[in-house]
Amino acid sequence: MPGWPHDASGLGGLRGAGAGFHAPLLQAAGLTITAIATNSGERVAQASADVPEARIVPDLDALLDHAATDGLDLVVLASPSGVHVEQARQVVEAGVACVVDKPLACDAVSALELVDFAAAEGVPLTVFQNRRYDPQFRTLQEVLRSGTLGELRQTELRWERWRPVPKDRWREQVPPEAGGGLLLDLHTHLIDQLVLLHGPVETVYAELAAWTTAAEDDTFLALRHTGGHRSQVRASTVSGAPGPRVRVQGSLGAYILGSAQGEQTAFPDADGPLGQLGWVVRGPEREPVAAVESDPADFYRAVAAALVSQDPMAGMPVDPSDAVHVLAVIDAARASDRGRRVVDVITPGEAPD
Structure with a gap:
């Protein structure tokens, strides 16, 4: 071509x-x-x-x-x-x-x-x-690649804010089928990052709530990846005490990052000194992690x-098929919340195992 x-x-x-x-x-x-x-x-x-x-x-x-x-x-x-x-x-x-x-x-x-x-x-x-190009995500990738944490056991990603009065935008005013809510906003980034880190998602359990907006504004997802890794992802605009953006547990310690993109959380000490992004923590001991530079x-x-x-077509930076899988996870999350159960992720166009 x-x-x-x-x-x-x-x-x-x-x-x-x-x-x-x-x-x-x-x-x-x-x-x-x-x-x-x-x-x-x-x-x-x-x-x-x-x-x-x-x-x-x-x-x-x-x-x-x-x-x-x-x-x-x-x-x-x-x-x-x-x-x-x-x-x-x-x-x-x-x-x-x-x-x-x-x-x-x-x-x-x-x-x-x-x-x-x-x-x-x-x-x-x-x-x-674009969040694939964030310094915070590139730093997390490097921490996991380095083997510093040993055998990986669980990854938690959060994107929580305190916004008790919602913004006056279409996203807060329309239902999920029209694109409203956090699943089609912040979760499209968070799930995409988790798939890049740990592979496709096999099952999902979700709890969703819409406190101030037409679609969900407070969400929790528990994911099981095809390789067996467990991830948790939370997004909320009604969290009075936003949690740390990243926490990864391993057999040799944990990695924690308090905030990202200048958004404050209740854990400022988890950010690290200038030029660092987060900490590797082993009980009372912690080591700052050098930031990996990235240009969006x-x-x-x-x-x-x-x-x-x-x-x-092949050279594009994001394969659009990746987005199909992320949306399949989101579809399964909605089904999970409705049925209050764990749901298998079925990505359309992919042959079943």
Whole structure:
């Protein structure tokens, strides 16, 4: 397959994610944003200020018209989760490579249908799982690779906040089937990280609650990976005392990290000194862990490299099939909460064991 040039890209559905994450990362990676689709007066003004060289168009149709007439090598969708599949299909039908902000879809079956469609059309598709590039996650990967903890026994990831009055955003106002709630927000990152660390998930037990929002805002998942490792993952916006972001137990000690991305927890002593990220703890003894540097713009550098490679689809930094499995875990978590039981994870498109 011939490579795509990588000198022009467009942002579709510019909202908080587009303004806060994608535009600066695209620019840092050396990609030129030539068009932005948004129809909000406030966001139009912000987009014009942030990317003055870009053409501002009202919607995705206009963005794809721009692609057809002036050329566009990549479209990044930063729109509400409930329209990701519909909009991504439009982009694929136009023959333009596509980055979809997480989640790829609101359920695993819809995600697989989109992945299969892009593959059949021969159009590169990937998912913006940017938390793979966080220094905190890269540091955790290095700790586990080093063998410092010995035989791994359990991994706990948390993303908890104290937000008793929810933000006034679509995510807090719509039901799960439209993309609302923490499972399709924070858990898409946390589960993705756990799968990278320990392999696919085999079973899940979940407890979900919606205290202040239309969909779940307080969640707990217990995962069993196919290799036997056990993981626990918690996300909440109603936690008055947010717990440590990471705790991994091993036969030779534990690794703990208090906070990440500048979000404070009730465990500031677990962060480590400057230049460190967390501690290896053995009872009363603890050793600081050196931070592994990582640049979040590397995601888009990898996208750019893939587009000029001999096989752009295979070269994308996140295989969209990974997102299908993560969504299968989320689907199983919803079934677990409804049935109050452990549920097998069935990833569509994969042959049963």
